[in-house]
Amino acid sequence: MGGSQAPAPAALAAKVRTLAPSMTRSMQRVAEAVAGDPAGCAALTVTGLAERTGTSEATVVRTARLLGYPGYRDLRLALAGLAAQQQSGRAPAVTADIAVDDPLADVVAKLAYDEQQTLADTAAGLDMAQLGAAVTALAAARRVEIYGVAASGLVAQDLAQKLLRIGHIAHAHSDPHLAVTNAVTLRSGDVAIAITHSGSTGDIIEPLRVAFEHGATTIAVTGRPDSPVTQYADHILTTSTARESELRPAAMSSRTSQLLVVDCLFVGVAQRTYETAAPALAASYEALAHRHSPRTTR
Amino acid sequence: MGGSQAPAPAALAAKVRTLAPSMTRSMQRVAEAVAGDPAGCAALTVTGLAERTGTSEATVVRTARLLGYPGYRDLRLALAGLAAQQQSGRAPAVTADIAVDDPLADVVAKLAYDEQQTLADTAAGLDMAQLGAAVTALAAARRVEIYGVAASGLVAQDLAQKLLRIGHIAHAHSDPHLAVTNAVTLRSGDVAIAITHSGSTGDIIEPLRVAFEHGATTIAVTGRPDSPVTQYADHILTTSTARESELRPAAMSSRTSQLLVVDCLFVGVAQRTYETAAPALAASYEALAHRHSPRTTR
């Protein structure tokens, strides 16, 4: 990459080395500074770089020309590009656990990276056949009941909210007793969904069992496809399990994973029932509009 | 990594999306051009870019300012950097919208990709200074009240659950009346957090305003850093805004973005209060163990 005609972006360091012998003393100083600290030099004006290298503006421009750029302005742009590349190049090693003394920037980077990983894993591990069957059942369901506690309870609510918005009858339950009470009323044509990462949360297994035994179609969203909850599930959707650490409870990645699954269910159902879902979505959007005051700042 | 103070190199596309709504028509044209073709725009002078977008130099400079740069010159440097990164990175860009007739496998892939993108954008756009300040306030808070409705309400609950687990006093409110009632009881040393994507949800602004006026430290988690809610916020945490489509409501990506922010807050607080947080986490884990039956299948 990078010849003498086209001012190469990355090949700059090499070019400096090649051309250094043919440079005069002051030009070498400039070239050296530029090669040594692209980022720093990119922040300087001609005058700034001239001062920094103890030379003059003219010399800086001459150096830029020698390096193959039309002028200093273009050299500076190339320098900025080079700096950005170097910057991004040394980022990938964030696989380490979050430590107590990590600066916030690292925490953000690691969390974001981990959750991205979780998403990729979940998408890769999802069984399309199971997902398709679950969507079919949901699309045709008379009524949908969703069970989940703690973090999974929020995912359950999220799904319920979404299904409600496209005109389906859906409820989330996090009270174990009420959940069982509710499950008793289900029958064939209804759908029950259990969301539990461990798959062995008694409070969630119980209502799903009851729903299953009353003839409802049952779906389990769990990270453990071999766990007790799956005994009573017609369809099993597997969420991914990322390693956890003290400062990064499993709840985080399991939640991300569960939400993706739930989103997939939602979009799938919305597609299958598009005729009714689209207007319902539009209507609910419209209905909420007046709750938002017009922008004031600006 | 960059926030609103230090104009990040990579976060630019995300920033354009975040700020676009608060821009005037002609500024949007400039922002669009810049986000769409960084490499091409980096090669242009102010006048060139003005011509290309059919606007004036003044507008170009104004846009650069709004994006967080001191002037066009610096925006141009950032553009060059971005172009270089894209060059080496080779973004695959599966940005197609979800269609009604997409097979499920595509739905899963697109959703996962979009959410990954949202995470990256959010992380890149987070202002570390604001985040740090928010964490400091939270770590020292006597009590934390979190306001959010609908999808944001779930995020609010998620944060409350997490803070509770590490021994902080935290509550989430989604009932507007109760939220205001609650906000009245806050005073200096307490923290109030408002979570709203639009930043203009009256039901959420109100309690934050009350909390603010009663001397509590207030934090806004919003996708619109120029929205009304920020008037009453001591610290503003910006979530990213992904384009939405009919089958992919904005709620999805804003939720992902909000959750990442909330996770960062949580981990940050856990770090700062490690002495008490660690045992509390362990204890809550222990307390729930008996709720899980031993694995049966397999």
Place this chain on the structure above:
DNA sequence: AAGAAGCCGAAAATATCTTTCAGATGTGAG
């Protein structure tokens, strides 16, 4: 040591960027 060649930087000339200001455009009240 004298002369020639070419390097170097101050300052002028040019290009680029920024600011100002007045006209254009849209918006809400009456």
Place this chain on the structure above:
DNA sequence: CTCACATCTGAAAGATATTTTCGGCTTCTT
């Protein structure tokens, strides 16, 4: 429907940055 207000917009003036010019200076050769 019209007016008054606020905001947006671009032309041109003003400020910076870059490029060029040009003469002094060093260095090498003979």
